Amino acid sequence: GAVVSQHPSWVICKSGTSVKIECRSLDFQATTMFWYRQFPKQSLMLMATSNEGSKATYEQGVEKDKFLINHASLTLSTLTVTSAHPEDSSFYICGADEEGGNTIYFGEGSWLTVV
């Protein structure tokens, strides 16, 4: 149980364009979803926390207008990187917290390369 699916696994986009990453909880309802970013040889850094039907809460230093998060249902959250720049190239990982649970399960991650 507790499977989280993330798509796409990797994406290459041109600088200035936008890219959307989807995160789905397949066999449970996720009250809360989390978006992390991980640069090479670094730890996971929380970008934002989203609850279904409400606005995401962004961590300090994360631009909410650049990283748009939508959590439209209990099983789907999306992260859109707008006007992407090469420095946005990273490994983006979503996590989902099962309703009533206290454990975060992660998706497979999405490698973003901005050229």
Next chain:
Amino acid sequence: QKEVEQNSGPLSVPEGAIASLNCTYSDRGSQSFFWYRQYSGKSPELIMFIYSNGDKEDGRFTAQLNKASQYVSLLIRDSQPSDSATYLCAVNSGYSTLTFGKGTMLLVSP
């Protein structure tokens, strides 16, 4: 600021040995503690979690928690080469948000 500290390693152990991974945390109010394994280029996968002081065993893995010392560890018995990965300690201080350490790289040699 909440911090989770881990030795970056690498920790090298021979196959069949016990690997001991350690983690300290700064927030005394932390409530739950997690160990994730992350293979290179992959997403973290949950190994186990612990909430109470003492030991918790799951197969070859044992998590140990000492809240007074703000210390949590993971023991891997009978280490296998497939256990070679980076092990991330994560601490939940409330509201389901996890704070991760930078991870310890474990290398198990055949």
